Amino acid sequence: MTTRRVFMMQSVLGASVLASGAAMAAAPMVAETDANAKGLGYVADTAKADAKKYPKHADTQLCSNCALYQGKAGSTAGGCPLFAGKEVAAKGWCSAWAKKA
Numbered sequence: 070m071t072t073r074r075v076f077m078m079q080s081v082l083g084a085s086v087l088a089s090g091a092a093m094a095a096a097p098m099v100a101e102t103d104a105n106a107k108g109l110g111y112v113a114d115t116a117k118a119d120a121k122k123y124p125k126h127a128d129t130q131l132c133s134n135c136a137l138y139q140g141k142a143g144s145t146a147g148g149c150p151l152f153a154g155k156e157v158a159a160k161g162w163c164s165a166w167a168k169k170a
Contacts, residue, residue, distance in 0.1 A: 098146060099155040106163070109151065115162035123164055133159035136167040 099106050101113060112118050118126045132138050132149065138157070140147015146156040151165055 096148065096154055096156045099149075099152045099157050103152075103155075105152060109163040109165055111152075111157070111161060111163040113158040113161045115160060118162050126162065126164075126166075130162055130166045131159065132157045132161040132163070132166075134169050135165075136169045137165065138169070 098113075099111060101107070101111060103111075105111075110119065110123055115126075115128055115131050120126060132147070133140065133142075133144075135149075137149050137151060138147050138159075139149060140156070140159060145159050147159065148155075149157045151163070157163075
């Protein structure tokens with residue numbers, strides 16, 4: 070038989086464990102220096118894309134309006150299957166950009 074005090078302590082401990090688990094679940098951001106990111110020309114800000122290397126790039130092309138972007142509407146970052154386990158900036162861009170249907 071547990072006492073009220075023990076129950077409350079266990080509840081607080083359980084809640085803090087759940088909260089810390091949720092905070093740790095956030096995926097890290099893709100670094101522009103990452104080998105895969107360099108190969109795809111990924112930049113966290115679409116305005117900084119290399120115009121000479123990627124002449125078809127347009128400033129209106131953002132990760133957030135790419136068919137591969139998995140973030141929620143209005144979020145600042147989201148997942149991308151090209152960068153498994155990492156998130157891309159919603160305002161970012163890479164050469165694999167494809168218009169969202």
